[in-house]
Amino acid sequence: MDTLIETRNLTKTYRLKRGLFGKEDIYALKDVSLSVRRSEILGVVGESGSGKSTLGKLILRLEKPSSGEVVFMGKDAFKIGKEYTKEVSVVFQDPRSSLNPRMRVKEIIEEPLIVHGVKNRKDILEEVLQKVQLPLEFLNRKPDDLSGGQRQRVAIARAIALKPKLIVADEPTASLDMSVQQEILKLFENLKHQGIAFLFITHDIRVIDKIADRVAVIYGGMLMELGHKEEILSNPLHPYTRFLLSNVPVKHPKFRREEDFKEVEYTVPQEGCPFAPRCPDYMQECSKSVRRSEFNGRLVSCNLY
Ligand SMILES: Nc1ncnc2c1ncn2[C@@H]1O[C@H](COP(=O)(O)OP(=O)(O)OP(=O)(O)O)[C@@H](O)[C@H]1O
Numbered sequence: 188m189d190t191l192i193e194t195r196n197l198t199k200t201y202r203l204k205r206g207l208f209g210k211e212d213i214y215a216l217k218d219v220s221l222s223v224r225r226s227e228i229l230g231v232v233g234e235s236g237s238g239k240s241t242l243g244k245l246i247l248r249l250e251k252p253s254s255g256e257v258v259f260m261g262k263d264a265f266k267i268g269k270e271y272t273k274e275v276s277v278v279f280q281d282p283r284s285s286l287n288p289r290m291r292v293k294e295i296i297e298e299p300l301i302v303h304g305v306k307n308r309k310d311i312l313e314e315v316l317q318k319v320q321l322p323l324e325f326l327n328r329k330p331d332d333l334s335g336g337q338r339q340r341v342a343i344a345r346a347i348a349l350k351p352k353l354i355v356a357d358e359p360t361a362s363l364d365m366s367v368q369q370e371i372l373k374l375f376e377n378l379k380h381q382g383i384a385f386l387f388i389t390h391d392i393r394v395i396d397k398i399a400d401r402v403a404v405i406y407g408g409m410l411m412e413l414g415h416k417e418e419i420l421s422n423p424l425h426p427y428t429r430f431l432l433s434n435v436p437v438k439h440p441k442f443r444r445e446e447d448f449k450e451v452e453y454t455v456p457q458e459g460c461p462f463a464p465r466c467p468d469y470m471q472e473c474s475k476s477v478r479r480s481e482f483n484g485r486l487v488s489c490n491l492y
Pocket residue numbers: 201202214215233234235236237238239240241242390
């Protein structure tokens with residue numbers, strides 16, 4: 188399989204102050220190994236605080252790993268120069284805050300081209316605007332003159348201007364209305380067919396259903412399950428994936444069996460499975476260690492297997 192980027196045992200801890208003198212390292216991401224293949228959409232799903240954005244930030248080099256590696260086309264991403272930002276770009280959730288309101292659309296899209304010294308900018312501006320299906324006269328508008336969906340199209344135009352191989356899309360449709368969301372997802376799919384791969388971060392498994400090729404399920408900073416979307420959605424192995432699916436209204440009724448998922452205060456343990464305190468299949472060993480299994484390219488971190 189043609190791997191574009193991979194994370195190897197990627198770990199990020201943050202040091203938090205506890206009380207007057209105390210300190211504690213919390214795991215935002217723990218030992219995550221996964222890959223994104225060329226021209227695929229890898230969906231990353233999990234609840235708030237599960238570590239999705241941290242994964243995105245490490246891949247974008249906005250944060251440094253505490254340990255582990257990001258390997259892009261066989262090279263340590265942190266040892267690649269400025270050209271890395273040409274190959275890997277980003278679309279954030281809220282274009283209102285990610286786009287500078289004082290700049291015109293033309294300047295917004297042109298900025299990364301100028302940074303990288305690209306010459307034929309006029310042609311590229313026209314090309315990307317066409318790709319995101321916005322009329323040319325929008326080049327002179329400012330973000331405040333646009334609707335939410337149009338703003339996100341501008342953010343996407345900017346993200347594709349340098350012809351990246353990978354886009355990290357962090358909840359890119361979460362702030363949009365349902366109908367606009369569908370249009371933007373369609374646009375991502377078109378871009379995928381033009382050769383761009385995506386790390387698509389979302390808390391909403393329904394969005395995964397619409398867009399992803401493969402899915403990484405993350406909880407407590409750990410990779411719970413990874414596999415092809417169809418397999419994960421029709422036959423979830425990890426109890427946490429079952430939990431996510433049980434919260435989806437009606438679409439997957441066969442998973443709506445009542446299970447005892449406990450509501451607990453969210454803390455990531457130093458060892459064992461982070462989902463253990465909520466898990467209906469909890470066993471004593473889950474507080475101490477987690478077994479990782481792989482079969483047919485599918486990964487699951489759970490002592491049930
Ligand atoms: N800069 C930081 N300092 C301290 N803790 C942080 C920092 N960034 C993230 N965290 C913690 O790391 C964990 C993972 O956060 P992250 O933002 O990656 O989760 P997420 O799944 O993207 O959630 P959300 O959807 O709410 O953004 C959380 O417990 C969060 O509080």
